[in-house]
Structures are given as C-alpha cells and as structure tokens.
Amino acid sequence: MAENTDEITKNKWRNLTSLPFPIKxxxxxxxxxIGLGLMMAGAQILLTHGMADGKFGVSVDDIVYSYxxxxxxxxxxxxxxxxxxxxxxxxxxxxxxKWIASGAGEHEWQTTINPITQAKCAHCHANIPTLPxxxxxxxxxxxxxxxxxxxxxxxxxxxxxxxxxIAFIFFFIGFIFSFAVGFPxxxxxxxxxxxYTFLIxxxxxxxxxxxxxxxxxxxxxxxxxxxxxxxxxxxxxxxQMWIMPWRGHVSNEKACWD
Ligand code: HEC
Numbered sequence: 001m002a003e004n005t006d007e008i009t010k011n012k013w014r015n016l017t018s019l020p021f022p023i024k025x026x027x028x029x030x031x032x033x034i035g036l037g038l039m040m041a042g043a044q045i046l047l048t049h050g051m052a053d054g055k056f057g058v059s060v061d062d063i064v065y066s067y068x069x070x071x072x073x074x075x076x077x078x079x080x081x082x083x084x085x086x087x088x089x090x091x092x093x094x095x096x097x098k099w100i101a102s103g104a105g106e107h108e109w110q111t112t113i114n115p116i117t118q119a120k121c122a123h124c125h126a127n128i129p130t131l132p133x134x135x136x137x138x139x140x141x142x143x144x145x146x147x148x149x150x151x152x153x154x155x156x157x158x159x160x161x162x163x164x165x166i167a168f169i170f171f172f173i174g175f176i177f178s179f180a181v182g183f184p185x186x187x188x189x190x191x192x193x194x195x196y197t198f199l200i201x202x203x204x205x206x207x208x209x210x211x212x213x214x215x216x217x218x219x220x221x222x223x224x225x226x227x228x229x230x231x232x233x234x235x236x237x238x239x240q241m242w243i244m245p246w247r248g249h250v251s252n253e254k255a256c257w258d
Contacts, residue, residue, distance in 0.1 A: 015255035016179045016240035017062050024241045027176045031234050034169060038230065045223070051083060065214035067209040069149030076134075084141040088120045104144040108222035109137050149210055170195045170230070179238055181251040191229060197246055198225035 014017065019027070050058045052065040064070075079098055080093050088096070092249035099105075099113050106254070107122045117125075117250070123133045134140045136231045202222025208215035 002155070013179075015181045015253055016176075016237060017181060017249065018245045019179065019241065019253045028241065030172060031238055034173065035234055037169075038227065042227075046149065050171070053082060055082075058220065060216045060220065063209060063219045065147075065149075067150050067155075067206050067219070067233070068211075068213040069115040069147040071146055074099060074144045074149060075138075075147045076140065078147065079143075088116060090241065092120065093118045100144045104141050106141075112256055115142065116240055155206060155210065159206065162203060163199065166199055166226075167196070170199070170226075173230055173233050173237075179201045179255045180233075180236050181253040191233060193209070194229040195226035198222045198229065201225065224236050 014237065031253070045058060046056070046236055049062045049066050050056060052062040053059060065078070073081075077097060080088065080096060085093075095112055095116065102108065114137075122135045125131045132139050132143065134143065173195070177192060178188065180188065199222070202225075205215050205218035205222055209219060209220060
C-alpha cells in the first residue's frame with residue numbers, strides 16, 4: 001500500500017486517503033452536517049407520516065393515509081379513531097360520527113357539535129396556531145369531508161423541493177465518494193447512481209400512491225434505498241479520509257482520474 005510517501009504527497013488529489021488536510025476538513029464538515037440532517041429527516045418522517053395512522057413508526061398504512069387518504073372516512077373521523085381518540089368520550093364521538101354521516105349540517109352543528117368541541121377541543125385547537133380550529137364550523141365541516149389524501153398543489157410543491165434539494169445533497173456525497181479507493185469503477189459508479197434512482201422512484205411513488213394505495217410500499221423502498229446508499233458512501237468516505245491514513249494505509253491508487 002504505502003510505498004513511497006513522497007511519491008504519494010506529490011499527487012495528493014489521487015484519492016481520499018491522500019487528500020490535502022483543508023480538503024479533508026471541508027469534506028468532513030459537510031459529511032457531519034449532512035449525516036445529522038439525514039437523522040433529523042428520519043425523525044421528522046417518524047413524527048409526521050409515522051403518526052398518520054395514530055401509531056408510532058412508519059407503516060404502509062401511514063403512507064396510504066398521507067398520500068391516498070382514507071377514502072372510506074373523513075380526516076375528522078380517522079383522527080377521532082386515531083391520535084385524538086382520548087380527547088372525547090365514546091358517547092361524544094358517537095354524536096360526532098352521526099353528525100358526519102348525516103351530512104355535517106350547520107344547524108345540527110350549532111346544537112350538538114359546538115358544545116362538545118368548545119369543551120373538549122378548544123383549549124388546544126383554538127389556541128395553537130398550527131392546528132386547525134375545529135371549533136369553527138367551516139373548519140370542522142371541511143375535516144368532516146371524505147379524506148382524499150394529498151392535494152395536487154401540495155404534492156407538486158414538495159416534489160420539486162425534494163428533487164432539487166436532495167439532488168444537491170447526493171451530488172456532493174457522490175463527488176466525495178468518487179475519490180474512494182478499493183472499489184471497482186463499475187461498482188463505484190453504481191453506488192453513486194443508486195440514490196438518484198431511488199429518489200426518482202420515491203417521488204414517483206408518492207404520485208402513484210395517490211392514485212392507487214398499493215404503491216405505498218414503493219415509497220418505503222425508495223426512501224430506504226437512498227438512505228442506505230448514502231450511509232455507505234458517507235461512512236466509507238470518513239473511514240478512508242481519517243482511519244486508513246491513521247493506520248498507515250495511505251493508498252497510491254488513482255481513485256477516479258486515470
Ligand atoms: C391536548 C391538545 C389537543 C386536544 C384537547 C385535541 N387535539 Fe386534535 N390535535 C392536537 C395535535 C397536537 C394535533 C396534530 C397531531 C396529530 O394530527 O395527531 C391534532 C390534530 C387533530 C386533527 C387533524 C388535523 C389535521 O389537519 O391534520 C383533527 C381533525 C383533530 N385534531 C380533532 C380534534 C378534536 C375533534 C378534538 C376534540 C374532541 C381534539 N382534536 C382535541 C391536539 C389536541
């Protein structure tokens with residue numbers, strides 16, 4: 001491996017083990033922040049999509065609820081059977097369900113629903129700005145309509161943010177990893193391409209799930225696929241920049257450019 005150190009330092013940009021220190025510092029800072037960001041993204045997915053069916057952890061049901069909706073039910077109904085189930089007594093819930101089934105009329109809301117939501121929901125929903133104010137008729141009526149899942153406008157918005165933003169992240173992860181040693185070029189190229197492929201698969205699967213809930217598992221495979229490929233590239237890059245040289249394994253391989 002380490003033949004002649006002078007030879008190697010003459011050609012510092014050969015691979016990750018022999019990069020100049022400032023470049024290693026740059027790459028390492030980026031990898032650490034991106035690694036942290038990926039973990040935060042994971043936590044966010046658990047807390048938003050993960051809770052969609054009222055149970056912790058991401059399941060196929062969560063994905064179906066988020067993108068396809070729950071078309072046999074309304075959001076109000078599925079929440080009252082899910083994460084809001086302890087917020088009202090079963091009698092009160094029965095009254096609300098009956099009201100939904102009978103068409104969610106305003107007159108009936110005034111006499112039967114308004115007193116319940118004022119007593120049981122207002123202290124959160126009328127005070128926390130990020131929550132829909134279910135004590136207002138227009139708001140609760142909309143939540144009582146059939147849940148059609150993600151709207152085209154919001155799906156278009158998150159799709160393009162996701163594609164642009166994540167492509168940038170993968171670009172630098174792949175660029176750094178392209179200097180790794182010990183991988184045949186075809187395998188390295190495949191690993192660099194993998195997250196992009198899974199990203200396209202993931203975003204396409206959101207749209208497909210909106211049409212047909214059986215595509216929900218593709219969303220999970222897509223997300224899992226690019227997380228795994230990124231994790232392999234990030235940890236390999238850190239290992240080769242710091243652990244390998246520290247153990248004396250400074251490689252002479254031309255990692256990319258020959
Ligand atoms: C202790 C505070 C609290 C109370 C009381 C409460 N909620 Fe909620 N509610 C939340 C929080 C937090 C969320 C967002 C997380 C979630 O969806 O589970 C939420 C979400 C919802 C949603 C989904 C809104 C959306 O657009 O995604 C509905 C519907 C809902 N609540 C209905 C009710 C009803 C009806 C009551 C009264 C019977 C009620 N909640 C009482 C805190 C509360």
